[in-house]
Amino acid sequence: xxxxxxxxxxxxxxxxxxxxxxxxxxxxxxxxxxxxxxxxxxxxxxxxxxxxxxxxxxxxxxxxxxxxxxxxxxxxxxxxxxxxxxxxxxxxxxxxxxxxxxxxxxxxxxxxxxxxxxxxxxxxxxxxxxxxxxxxxxxxxxxxxxxxxxxxxxxxxxxxxxxxxxxxxxxxxxxxxxxxxxxxxxxxxxxxxxxxxxxxxxx
Amino acid sequence: xxxxxxxxxxxxxxxxxxxxxxxxxxxxxxxxxxxxxxxxxxxxxxxxxxxxxxxxxxxxxxxxxxxxxxxxxxxxxxxxxxxxxxxxxxxxxxxxxxxxxxxxxxxxxxxxxxxxxxxxxxxxxxxxxxxxxxxxxxxxxxxxxxxxxxxxxxxxxxxxxxxxxxxxxxxxxxxxxxxxxxxxxxxxxxxxxxxxxxxxxxx
Numbered sequence: 001x002x003x004x005x006x007x008x009x010x011x012x013x014x015x016x017x018x019x020x021x022x023x024x025x026x027x028x029x030x031x032x033x034x035x036x037x038x039x040x041x042x043x044x045x046x047x048x049x050x051x052x053x054x055x056x057x058x059x060x061x062x063x064x065x066x067x068x069x070x071x072x073x074x075x076x077x078x079x080x081x082x083x084x085x086x087x088x089x090x091x092x093x094x095x096x097x098x099x100x101x102x103x104x105x106x107x108x109x110x111x112x113x114x115x116x117x118x119x120x121x122x123x124x125x126x127x128x129x130x131x132x133x134x135x136x137x138x139x140x141x142x143x144x145x146x147x148x149x150x151x152x153x154x155x156x157x158x159x160x161x162x163x164x165x166x167x168x169x170x171x172x173x174x175x176x177x178x179x180x181x182x183x184x185x186x187x188x189x190x191x192x193x194x195x196x197x198x199x200x201x202x203x
Numbered sequence: 204x205x206x207x208x209x210x211x212x213x214x215x216x217x218x219x220x221x222x223x224x225x226x227x228x229x230x231x232x233x234x235x236x237x238x239x240x241x242x243x244x245x246x247x248x249x250x251x252x253x254x255x256x257x258x259x260x261x262x263x264x265x266x267x268x269x270x271x272x273x274x275x276x277x278x279x280x281x282x283x284x285x286x287x288x289x290x291x292x293x294x295x296x297x298x299x300x301x302x303x304x305x306x307x308x309x310x311x312x313x314x315x316x317x318x319x320x321x322x323x324x325x326x327x328x329x330x331x332x333x334x335x336x337x338x339x340x341x342x343x344x345x346x347x348x349x350x351x352x353x354x355x356x357x358x359x360x361x362x363x364x365x366x367x368x369x370x371x372x373x374x375x376x377x378x379x380x381x382x383x384x385x386x387x388x389x390x391x392x393x394x395x396x397x398x399x400x401x402x403x404x405x406x
Binding site (some may be wrong): 003008009016029037 | 205206207208209212213215217219220221227229230231232233234235236237240242243244245246247248249250252253254255256265266268275279290292293297298313316373379385387
């Protein structure tokens with residue numbers, strides 16, 4: 001039996017999502033068939049809105065709703081606009097906002113430098129970061145790219161380009177052993193970084 | 204920062220799918236945001252079609268496309284219409300069709316008997332199975348419910364209700380499939396062996 005076309009199309013579309021293979025895609029599709037139609041319709045509508053209503057903040061390139069020039073963080077006058085945290089993706093902003101204590105604003109690069117994949121400085125939002133990082137307006141740039149090869153290279157590139165602006169402090173998120181982690185199972189590079197970044201406990 | 208409403212709605216809708224928690228839902232949503240709009244639109248359209256175009260075969264209750272009275276199996280005159288394989292869900296039909304050797308037709312119950320969840324014989328398509336299982340038209344009923352408590356109870360109930368129709372052989376898939384497992388996830392060879400080793404349930 002051929003699966004009816006409209007059902008196969010749903011399975012195929014689910015399969016294109018990361019981490020979802022053909023079997024999981026089938027399972028999700030038939031789960032939706034078993035439910036009443038509401039869930040499939042809700043998800044369908046949400047996805048259409050996703051592609052139609054999403055816009056990017058003109059200042060930090062975080063996601064926002066079409067029609068709003070700035071994202072909720074940039075348009076919040078309570079935040080410290082002299083402190084910019086540079087992240088790779090919008091999802092990183094959400095992770096950082098979840099801790100609830102960061103009071104500055106963001107800059108979303110939408111990628112990292114990757115010579116292997118042909119991603120250079122002009123392919124991500126580095127120029128826009130440099131443009132908005134004026135010494136009279138910004139005190140600190142916290143580079144929060146992921147601690148891996150590309151993230152490190154991107155962080156170093158940004159630090160170098162901001163090097164001439166002495167009034168601006170360029171910092172990087174501490175690398176070390178995660179809370180709840182165990183030294184026994186940490187990889188060597190992580191232990192090395194944790195050792196290098198060790199903090200004084202007395203005075 | 205509050206996530207924009209239309210994005211949160213997509214995350215929430217994904218979270219309602221089985222096996223997808225809030226973190227995976229976020230990851231899928233932001234993956235779609237990173238892609239061009241095509242994938243989100245394709246999935247949106249497919250899901251809308253799923254709820255609008257799906258119909259059920261009037262004979263076997265397998266899924267089919269709206270406007271078609273019978274499913275591709277029932278409307279295929281090459282198939283052996285004297286042999287009915289009874290399954291719980293449409294996904295089971297696809298799993299059985301994948302082995303490629305079964306030549307009969309199907310009956311989809313859309314559930315199993317489950318006193319705990321209050322599912323009785325009238326809540327699933329058992330009456331319709333009994334109605335179409337006429338001795339002059341059917342030679343064999345293969346009960347292919349899952350080999351677990353509810354599936355066994357459902358199989359026994361069907362065998363008992365068909366008990367008076369001596370001309371009809373009622374068989375059950377062999378327990379090549381481990382107890383507690385599900386047909387949906389069984390590999391093809393296991394399903395094939397189980398089909399070959401099906402056991403007679405009456406006399």
